[in-house]
Amino acid sequence: MKAVVLLDFWASPFGQRCRIALAEKGVDYEYREENVLGDKSPLLLQSNPVHKKIPVLIHDGKPVCESLIIVQYIDEAWPDRAPLLPADPYSRAQARFWADFVDVKFNECGSRLWKLKGEAQAAAKEEFIGILKLLEGELGDKKYFGGDAFGFVDVALAPFVSWFYSYETCAGFSIEEAAPKVAAWGKRCMERESVANALSHPDKIYEIVGVLKKKFGVE
Amino acid sequence: MDQSSSLKFLGSWADSHTHRVRLALKLKGLVFEYQEEDSANPSSALLLHNPIYKKVPALLHDGRPVVESLVILQYIDETWTDNPIMHADPFERAIVRFWCHFADDKLGPAVGLVFSSAGEGQKAAVDQVHENLKLLERELRDGAFKGRRFFGGDNIGLLDIVLGCGSYWLAVFEEVMEVKLVDPDTFPLFHAWLRDFEEQKEVKETIPPIDKLLEYARGIRQMMLSLSTDTTTATTIGAPATGSTTSNNDAAVEEIGLLQESLVL
Numbered sequence: 001m002k003a004v005v006l007l008d009f010w011a012s013p014f015g016q017r018c019r020i021a022l023a024e025k026g027v028d029y030e031y032r033e034e035n036v037l038g039d040k041s042p043l044l045l046q047s048n049p050v051h052k053k054i055p056v057l058i059h060d061g062k063p064v065c066e067s068l069i070i071v072q073y074i075d076e077a078w079p080d081r082a083p084l085l086p087a088d089p090y091s092r093a094q095a096r097f098w099a100d101f102v103d104v105k106f107n108e109c110g111s112r113l114w115k116l117k118g119e120a121q122a123a124a125k126e127e128f129i130g131i132l133k134l135l136e137g138e139l140g141d142k143k144y145f146g147g148d149a150f151g152f153v154d155v156a157l158a159p160f161v162s163w164f165y166s167y168e169t170c171a172g173f174s175i176e177e178a179a180p181k182v183a184a185w186g187k188r189c190m191e192r193e194s195v196a197n198a199l200s201h202p203d204k205i206y207e208i209v210g211v212l213k214k215k216f217g218v219e
Numbered sequence: 220m221d222q223s224s225s226l227k228f229l230g231s232w233a234d235s236h237t238h239r240v241r242l243a244l245k246l247k248g249l250v251f252e253y254q255e256e257d258s259a260n261p262s263s264a265l266l267l268h269n270p271i272y273k274k275v276p277a278l279l280h281d282g283r284p285v286v287e288s289l290v291i292l293q294y295i296d297e298t299w300t301d302n303p304i305m306h307a308d309p310f311e312r313a314i315v316r317f318w319c320h321f322a323d324d325k326l327g328p329a330v331g332l333v334f335s336s337a338g339e340g341q342k343a344a345v346d347q348v349h350e351n352l353k354l355l356e357r358e359l360r361d362g363a364f365k366g367r368r369f370f371g372g373d374n375i376g377l378l379d380i381v382l383g384c385g386s387y388w389l390a391v392f393e394e395v396m397e398v399k400l401v402d403p404d405t406f407p408l409f410h411a412w413l414r415d416f417e418e419q420k421e422v423k424e425t426i427p428p429i430d431k432l433l434e435y436a437r438g439i440r441q442m443m444l445s446l447s448t449d450t451t452t453a454t455t456i457g458a459p460a461t462g463s464t465t466s467n468n469d470a471a472v473e474e475i476g477l478l479q480e481s482l483v484l
Contacts, residue, residue, distance in 0.1 A: 050321065064313045065317055066317060069316045072313070072316070073309050073310070077309045089294055089297040090294070090298075092294070093285045093291075093293070096289075096290045097287055105271075134271065
């Protein structure tokens with residue numbers, strides 16, 4: 001086993017955050033695919049006994065769980081290059097706030113766009129557009145959420161760029177229209193090797209969403 | 220300790236997240252101005268400084284807002300670096316962050332559910348709390364926190380603050396709801412840690428007196444029970460009813476929802 005191992009699932013945006021961070025830092029690691037739809041490996045159960053979920057980063061045998069915690073760990077364990085969090089405490093606080101926002105608001109609402117139908121879905125769409133506009137405001141005219149440098153919030157949100165097509169198609173709206181700066185940011189992220197290598201193709205994600213919709217009984 | 224800057228902090232007296240921030244400020248020896256907020260009726264200042272979530276706590280440092288208690292705690296630690304509440308080691312920091320999330324995402328909501336449910340639903344909620352406490356007990360006994368006085372080591376750290384400010388509700392709920400949550404025989408290490416934590420000077424100065432908390436909890440429980448239509452089989456009391464409540468009830472249900480949120484660990 002290499003010094004750095006990532007237990008992951010190919011389509012997981014949370015796993016992709018970790019892959020992006022490791023790539024930005026130029027850290028060599030072993031990627032291990034977990035079959036999230038089947039049996040969990042003994043290594044996963046041993047490394048994340050509380051939640052039994054990917055991603056898990058194992059560094060010199062010690063496991064770190066939860067994607068944003070893993071990304072902060074990667075930033076702190078390899079502090080000499082490509083800093084993901086800014087140096088100044090106030091900017092760090094803002095970055096942590098917005099990364100948490102991506103989980104609590106963006107992803108939570110985004111999942112309702114394909115989990116729900118009819119009126120409930122329409123309400124989720126309105127809410128999601130509101131969330132996009134908040135991100136639009138926070139991004140402003142910056143190149144990245146981190147400013148000139150690709151940072152923590154960018155890592156947190158970038159994997160969801162490949163979900164944009166699914167959100168738009170399921171709920172019937174355009175992210176380009178609702179939040180043009182965020183859409184442009186998404187394209188800029190895809191130009192980064194770390195992001196392009198980590199993300200799944202939007203069509204593949206749409207396929208996965210189809211499978212999930214059947215599981216949730218929404219069709 | 221030099222403090223040439225101004226600190227103002229918006230909170231609510233019974234809110235455990237507010238207590239987290241207050242305790243951290245005390246541990247750092249910081250001077251601050253406090254503004255009490257009514258969670259059902261946020262001030263214009265709170266709406267200005269926390270427009271997205273509109274909740275306490277909110278810390279204003281030289282007028283600049285920081286919100287979300289875990290974000291605030293780390294901000295305080297990184298800005299005033301004496302008496303650190305976080306270790307320098309990245310792995311230790313990751314473990315602490317993991318269990319802080321566990322407190323907020325698993326244990327806290329489970330405890331809140333004990334309070335807001337009855338009958339079978341409450342029994343299930345109590346079981347869930349026990350399952351969560353077992354995981355913490357195991358970490359104290361054999362895992363990441365083995366042999367430590369506090370989760371942070373010899374001194375109170377971030378995880379102690381997060382778990383501790385809220386764990387006092389366990390004793391309150393035990394009395395109000397007549398359920399057993401932290402049995403010292405089943406959870407000896409957690410129980411011992413909590414007693415030790417609550418004895419610390421800064422903690423005593425932060426947590427409201429138990430009789431005030433009991434009165435508060437009893438009041439809310441009364442309100443919840445009087446709003447529910449069936450107290451014997453209802454699994455969740457206080458969940459907003461859809462369309463069938465009067466406007467008076469709507470306001471009360473909303474208030475209960477907000478209060479419930481502030482009660483969780």
